[in-house]
Amino acid sequence: MYKIVKKEKLAPDIQRFFIAAPEVARAAKAGQFVILRLFEGGERFPLTIVSREAKEGLIEIVSQRVGKSTAELALLKTGDLIKDISGPLGQPSEIKRYGRVLVIGGGVGIAPLLPITRALKEAGNEIMAILGVRSKEMFFFEDEFKTISRKIYFTTDDGSLGRKGLVTDVLKMLIDEEEIQRVLAIGPVVMMKAVSNLTKKVNIPTTVSLNPIMVDGTGMCGACRCLINGKSRFACIHGPEFDGHQVDFNTLLRRQNMFLKEEKTALEGFKKKDSQ
Numbered sequence: 001m002y003k004i005v006k007k008e009k010l011a012p013d014i015q016r017f018f019i020a021a022p023e024v025a026r027a028a029k030a031g032q033f034v035i036l037r038l039f040e041g042g043e044r045f046p047l048t049i050v051s052r053e054a055k056e057g058l059i060e061i062v063s064q065r066v067g068k069s070t071a072e073l074a075l076l077k078t079g080d081l082i083k084d085i086s087g088p089l090g091q092p093s094e095i096k097r098y099g100r101v102l103v104i105g106g107g108v109g110i111a112p113l114l115p116i117t118r119a120l121k122e123a124g125n126e127i128m129a130i131l132g133v134r135s136k137e138m139f140f141f142e143d144e145f146k147t148i149s150r151k152i153y154f155t156t157d158d159g160s161l162g163r164k165g166l167v168t169d170v171l172k173m174l175i176d177e178e179e180i181q182r183v184l185a186i187g188p189v190v191m192m193k194a195v196s197n198l199t200k201k202v203n204i205p206t207t208v209s210l211n212p213i214m215v216d217g218t219g220m221c222g223a224c225r226c227l228i229n230g231k232s233r234f235a236c237i238h239g240p241e242f243d244g245h246q247v248d249f250n251t252l253l254r255r256q257n258m259f260l261k262e263e264k265t266a267l268e269g270f271k272k273k274d275s276q
C-alpha cells in the first residue's frame with residue numbers, strides 16, 4: 001500500500017499527488033512513469049513521475065481527470081492508500097548537451113515535460129519553452145518553467161493568455177528566428193504529429209513522448225504497440241520517448257480512436273443493463 005502524503009489542485013480537473021513510494025523514488029529517472037492500481041480489482045493506468053524526493057521516499061504525479069480511473073484517483077484524499085504502484089517503468093530520457101533545446105507542452109503534457117526539461121537544463125542546455133492550453137485557467141507549472149527557460153511563450157485556444165492559437169504557430173515563428181538544436185514535444189498526439197511534421201522539414205531532431213494505452217507496462221500484453229520507422233515497438237519498454245520523425249502517428253491515432261469506440265460501446269452496454 002502506498003500513502004498519499006499531500007494532494008493539491010493545479011488547475012480545473014488537474015491535481016498533483018505526493019505519494020510515499022521509497023523504492024520508486026530511489027530509482028526513478030526523468031522520463032519514466034509508474035502504473036497505478038488504486039484498489040483490488042481496479043484498472044491499471046500509467047502516470048509520469050514528475051519529481052521525486054529520494055531521501056523522503058516521495059514521488060510526485062500529476063493527473064488529469066478524463067475517465068473512470070482518473071476520476072477515482074481524484075476522489076482520494078491526503079492520508080488515503082493506493083493498492084499498487086509499479087515502477088519506475090520505461091526508458092529514462094536521453095539527456096545530453098545539445099545546445100538550445102525548445103520544449104513544447106500541450107495540456108496535461110506540460111506535467112511530463114517538466115522533469116525532462118529540468119534534466120536538460122542541468123546538463124547545460126539553454127531552454128526555450130512553448131506551453132499551450134485551452135484557456136488560461138488550465139495553465140500550471142508556469143513558474144517552474146519560467147525559472148529554467150531563457151524564453152517562454154504561452155498559447156491558448158481562446159486567447160485568454162499569451163497568443164491565441166496553437167503551439168505550432170509559435171514554433172513556425174521560432175524556426176525562422178532562432179537556431180534550435182533540438183525539440184522535445186509532449187501533448188496530444190495531433191500536436192506531436194504537427195510539431196514533428198514542421199521540424200522534419202527543417203531537419204531539427206525531435207523527441208516525442210507517446211501515450212498509447214498501457215496495461216502491464218512490461219512488454220507482455222502488446223497494448224502499447226507503436227510503429228516506429230516501420231517497426232513494431234512497445235512504448236512501455238522501448239519508449240515512451242521516440243524520434244518524432246520516425247513515429248507513425250496515424251496508426252497511433254487509429255488505435256486510440258478504436259479504444260474510445262470500445263469504451264463507448266461498453267458504457268452503452270452498462271446503461272442498457274441499468275435501464276432493464
Ligand code: FAD
Nearest residue numbers: 045046047048062063064066067068069070211212213214
Ligand atoms: P478512460 O475513460 O479509460 O480513457 C480516457 C482516455 O485515456 C483514452 O481515450 C485513452 O487515450 C487514455 N487511456 C485510458 N486508459 C489508458 C491506459 N491504460 N493507458 C494509457 N492511456 C489510457 N495522464 C496524466 O494526466 N498525467 C500524466 O502524467 C500522464 N502520463 C502518462 C504517461 C504515459 C507513459 C502514458 C501512456 C499515459 C500517461 N497519461 C498521463 C495518460 C493517462 O494514463 C490516461 O489519461 C488514463 O489512463 C485515463 O484513464 P481513465 O480510466 O481515467 O480514462
Ligand code: FES
Nearest residue numbers: 215217219222236
Ligand atoms: Fe503491455 Fe506495453 S503495456 S506491452
Ligand code: MG
Nearest residue numbers: 043067068069
Ligand atoms: Mg479507464
